[in-house]
Amino acid sequence: MAIATLAQDPRIHRITAIWNWDSIVELFFIDAPTRALIDTGASDTPRNYVEPALQSLGLQLSDIDVILNTHGHQDHMGGNHALLNHTRAQVYMHREDAFLVEDLEAHMDYIWHADTHVLGQDLSARRAQFLHTVTGPTAVHHVLEDDEIVDLGDDVQFRVVHLPGHSPGSIAYHWEAKQIAFAGDAVQGQGSKPGTFPLYYSARRYAQSMRRLASLNIETLALAHRYLWSQASRDALRSGKAAAKTVQDSIAVVEMIHQAVAAALRQHAGAGFLPVALAATQALAAELPFTVDPRTGLPTGLPATLFAHYTELTSEAVDTVH
Numbered sequence: 001m002a003i004a005t006l007a008q009d010p011r012i013h014r015i016t017a018i019w020n021w022d023s024i025v026e027l028f029f030i031d032a033p034t035r036a037l038i039d040t041g042a043s044d045t046p047r048n049y050v051e052p053a054l055q056s057l058g059l060q061l062s063d064i065d066v067i068l069n070t071h072g073h074q075d076h077m078g079g080n081h082a083l084l085n086h087t088r089a090q091v092y093m094h095r096e097d098a099f100l101v102e103d104l105e106a107h108m109d110y111i112w113h114a115d116t117h118v119l120g121q122d123l124s125a126r127r128a129q130f131l132h133t134v135t136g137p138t139a140v141h142h143v144l145e146d147d148e149i150v151d152l153g154d155d156v157q158f159r160v161v162h163l164p165g166h167s168p169g170s171i172a173y174h175w176e177a178k179q180i181a182f183a184g185d186a187v188q189g190q191g192s193k194p195g196t197f198p199l200y201y202s203a204r205r206y207a208q209s210m211r212r213l214a215s216l217n218i219e220t221l222a223l224a225h226r227y228l229w230s231q232a233s234r235d236a237l238r239s240g241k242a243a244a245k246t247v248q249d250s251i252a253v254v255e256m257i258h259q260a261v262a263a264a265l266r267q268h269a270g271a272g273f274l275p276v277a278l279a280a281t282q283a284l285a286a287e288l289p290f291t292v293d294p295r296t297g298l299p300t301g302l303p304a305t306l307f308a309h310y311t312e313l314t315s316e317a318v319d320t321v322h
Helices: 045-055 095-102 104-111 113-118 124-134 203-215 241-267 273-284 303-314
Strands: 002-005 012-019 023-030 036-038 066-068 090-094 142-144 149-151 157-162 171-175 180-184 220-223 237-239
Touching: 002 045, 012 045, 023 045, 023 220, 090 095, 095 104, 095 142, 104 113, 104 124, 113 273, 113 303, 157 203, 203 241, 203 303, 220 241, 237 241, 241 273, 241 303, 273 303
Parallel strands: 036 066, 066 090, 090 142, 180 220
Antiparallel strands: 002 012, 012 023, 023 036, 149 157, 157 171, 171 180, 220 237
């Protein structure tokens, strides 16, 4: 169990959890009059990480009043179902991601659309792992909209900033008075791990979101993962110039990928997604080193990012490669 109180405000507690054996996800507990947990991790996160963290503060899982999901992916909402067995907390999430929590089959089809419908991969093992880390669907009790204020009492007020791209309903909870934004996976720099790209499902919306984020008055970015950027440090908390640079790096990367896919499309007009994606990744290798999925030759686990650029540039249906 790892819990740390943030220097920005003693009511903010960062809970670092392991999920999927080797990945880290950061949650944030806000000890306001209405106590809030920002994201819940995977299915075992509430019991293994959140509960002992709260006990160190003299609290229990049942003391959580609201779950503030930054988006609907498995390592951020996977603990919702388990946590709701111990608390009457209300789940808050942006309306565009509600389907990811309420319908797990629709969730899997959405996140693996390129893998299954375009590349024809058998994802039965990944589906089993997904269902292990989520365990069950949950309702969204409070559907959030862009620019809405989430009032936790006293002076703790978060403005909802809609930052689609990584998911349709990705948001940041912006505590404007403290100039801190809890951004989840909405901003990804150069990717979550060495050898990967940033993961997003709409390139256009992701680029627009990064530009919007750059325009806000944010001193500290509280990220859900330790995203790579152009500097060596990997802390999930980025303040001052580091926060601004992470956003700018995110803009630069999405533009770089877009240019590479556009050039590959010109060279391989009519060839379909896979040849274009392969040509684009080869062109990007010097700037964004990646590990290769031997089944496809594409960056491991991330055809969705390239497919997002491809579909937006072609604006037409794509056949499978088989």
